[in-house]
Amino acid sequence: MAHFIHFTDPNSQEMENYLKSIPACPGTCFFIDINKSTDLKYTGGLPDWGRKLNNTFNFISLLNDFPDNIVKGIGDEIMLFIPDERLKEKKTIKTYYQLLEEIYSTVYNICSFPVPGMFLPCKVSIHYCTEVYNVTFFKDANDYYGRDIDLTARLMTKAVENRIVLSEKFFVKVQNDLVNLGLPASFGCLSNVSGKFLEQFRGVPESTEYRVLDA
Amino acid sequence: MEITEKKAKNCTVVSINGRLDTTNYSVLEKKLMELIDAGEIKLLVNLSSMDYVSSSGLRILLMALKRITMAKGKFALCSLQENIKEIFEISGFTNIFEICDNEEAGLKSF
Numbered sequence: 001m002a003h004f005i006h007f008t009d010p011n012s013q014e015m016e017n018y019l020k021s022i023p024a025c026p027g028t029c030f031f032i033d034i035n036k037s038t039d040l041k042y043t044g045g046l047p048d049w050g051r052k053l054n055n056t057f058n059f060i061s062l063l064n065d066f067p068d069n070i071v072k073g074i075g076d077e078i079m080l081f082i083p084d085e086r087l088k089e090k091k092t093i094k095t096y097y098q099l100l101e102e103i104y105s106t107v108y109n110i111c112s113f114p115v116p117g118m119f120l121p122c123k124v125s126i127h128y129c130t131e132v133y134n135v136t137f138f139k140d141a142n143d144y145y146g147r148d149i150d151l152t153a154r155l156m157t158k159a160v161e162n163r164i165v166l167s168e169k170f171f172v173k174v175q176n177d178l179v180n181l182g183l184p185a186s187f188g189c190l191s192n193v194s195g196k197f198l199e200q201f202r203g204v205p206e207s208t209e210y211r212v213l214d215a
Numbered sequence: 216m217e218i219t220e221k222k223a224k225n226c227t228v229v230s231i232n233g234r235l236d237t238t239n240y241s242v243l244e245k246k247l248m249e250l251i252d253a254g255e256i257k258l259l260v261n262l263s264s265m266d267y268v269s270s271s272g273l274r275i276l277l278m279a280l281k282r283i284t285m286a287k288g289k290f291a292l293c294s295l296q297e298n299i300k301e302i303f304e305i306s307g308f309t310n311i312f313e314i315c316d317n318e319e320a321g322l323k324s325f
Contacts, residue, residue, distance in 0.1 A: 058305050058306075092234075093269070098236075098238070101240075101271050102269055105269070105273065105274040109273055109306070112277060112278075113277075113307065114281070114284075114311050115307065115311060119307070187241075
């Protein structure tokens with residue numbers, strides 16, 4: 001349950017005390033952007049783009065086992081946040097490596113699907129967040145804010161169709177999982193991951209290291 | 216997950232027992248690719264004892280289908296449990312795989 005922030009006095013000491021008491025909520029943030037849906041809205045009607053969006057959203061939310069972790073959708077982009085505590089509770093996907101393998105497989109399945117026109121291609125950004133808070137400014141809503149959420153959104157600027165952009169921070173988590181599982185560093189989809197890139201993203205004071213993984 | 220393999224009259228039957236997910240998909244990948252590389256391009260996969268499949272499991276089935284289709288072989292599935300059938304329907308996989316009700320029907324289709 002998100003911490004609800006709502007104070008009518010902008011200078012409230014109570015608000016300051018409350019904000020100071022809110023703990024960080026570390027976890028993994030994903031942005032998944034469905035490509036081409038805007039174009040489709042100009043070339044076809046709701047029966048066409050509605051069906052493709054339906055199919056693609058179904059594919060993403062159900063098969064990745066985290067339908068309840070979708071924080072929000074804006075048009076054709078969705079944000080998932082999986083707190084570490086939640087990941088530990090899962091029976092099917094319990095590690096960062098498994099998260100990456102599943103999202104990679106989803107993107108692969110969509111882009112390799114032999115029947116054209118059933119799904120829309122996706123691009124994904126992933127970041128492991130420590131500067132993040134489970135807060136909301138709207139009653140009964142659930143949301144996550146923090147500079148690491150903003151960085152996940154910035155990473156998306158490096159994504160193209162059928163590509164996953166992952167921060168080095170998340171990549172290190174995945175590598176640690178592989179060590180713990182006794183698997184080689186290039187196991188599974190990791191065999192396709194790129195070398196390290198460095199980027200100065202808008203609004204982020206320090207440079208960010210990231211890698212890309214094409215399906 | 217356990218994988219068993221048997222030779223039938225017109226095809227090879229591969230049976231999957233248990234969950235197919237990120238922890239073990241590579242075992243199935245190795246098995247199917249070895250069979251295909253050895254020229255076994257008529258494959259029937261019996262899923263009667265598979266009770267869970269994740270995206271990574273679906274990816275391996277899709278990869279096998281693509282390779283066998285390219286080799287002009289045949290790849291079919293049979294005996295899907297209800298929950299697996301639902302996943303296949305939602306993901307559109309029922310449109311691309313030949314799916315038979317049971318192994319007997321699957322064998323007859325080859």
